[in-house]
Amino acid sequence: DGGITQSPKYLFRKEGQNVTLSCEQNLNHDAMYWYRQDPGQGLRLIYYSQIVNDFQKGDIAEGYSVSREKKESFPLTVTSAQKNPTAFYLCASNDYSNTGELFFGEGSRLTVL
Amino acid sequence: AQSVAQPEDQVNVAEGNPLTVKCTYSVSGNPYLFWYVQYPNRGLQFLLKYITGDNLVKGSYGFEAEFNKSQTSFHLKKPSALVSDSALYFCAVRSVGDTGRRALTFGSGTRLQVQP
Numbered sequence: 001d002g003g004i005t006q007s008p009k010y011l012f013r014k015e016g017q018n019v020t021l022s023c024e025q026n027l028n029h030d031a032m033y034w035y036r037q038d039p040g041q042g043l044r045l046i047y048y049s050q051i052v053n054d055f056q057k058g059d060i061a062e063g064y065s066v067s068r069e070k071k072e073s074f075p076l077t078v079t080s081a082q083k084n085p086t087a088f089y090l091c092a093s094n095d096y097s098n099t100g101e102l103f104f105g106e107g108s109r110l111t112v113l
Numbered sequence: 114a115q116s117v118a119q120p121e122d123q124v125n126v127a128e129g130n131p132l133t134v135k136c137t138y139s140v141s142g143n144p145y146l147f148w149y150v151q152y153p154n155r156g157l158q159f160l161l162k163y164i165t166g167d168n169l170v171k172g173s174y175g176f177e178a179e180f181n182k183s184q185t186s187f188h189l190k191k192p193s194a195l196v197s198d199s200a201l202y203f204c205a206v207r208s209v210g211d212t213g214r215r216a217l218t219f220g221s222g223t224r225l226q227v228q229p
Contacts, residue, residue, distance in 0.1 A: 035219075040122070040222075042117075042220055042222050045216050045218075048214065058216065090156055100215075101162055103159070104157040104158075106155055106156045107154065
């Protein structure tokens with residue numbers, strides 16, 4: 001089955017630690033995205049990538065980093081510089097058609113202890 | 114800049130009654146509009162989209178949405194609600210002219226509660 005796989009589903013971290021969230025897709029999509037979801041705020045764009053080895057900051061990129069070494073993979077690192085990292089993180093992808101809807105993974109819930 | 118407003122945090126409806134979840138948008142030029150549904154601790158599932166053409170768009174699970182350009186609205190509707198429709202619903206927009214970022218801008222979400 002084609003889709004987007006995010007791991008881990010739940011992650012706990014101590015303050016000051018970096019963590020990396022995995023996102024893998026087998027939909028052969030060119031573009032991939034990371035969103036952050038907080039209660040009552042909807043989804044906010046962290047980073048996006050339209051092609052391998054290229055990525056761009058979204059609206060709330062501070063404290064996060066990404067890489068896009070393979071078409072299928074777009075991992076997100078939450079660094080210790082992120083002031084309030086506890087959130088639900090969603091990875092998405094779409095194809096290169098201009099009207100393509102986003103396909104989402106099941107999300108990763110990060111809790112900072 | 115583009116934005117989406119979902120004015121109701123929660124909508125309550127009795128099973129079997131019609132439901133409406135409201136969405137208004139702001140975008141430069143013409144919009145692409147989307148509705149998604151989210152169940153607890155899950156990702157977002159695509160329901161329907163407006164690209165062009167007929168203002169009434171039909172989607173998954175019996176949902177439909179009406180595009181109104183003059184009111185910049187894209188309300189989600191269903192003729193007869195089911196308890197299983199209870200979930201969080203998101204409206205999203207992207208400008209037709211955005212051939213760069215192509216990311217969607219989401220509203221804050223509306224929680225739909227269908228009572229038996």
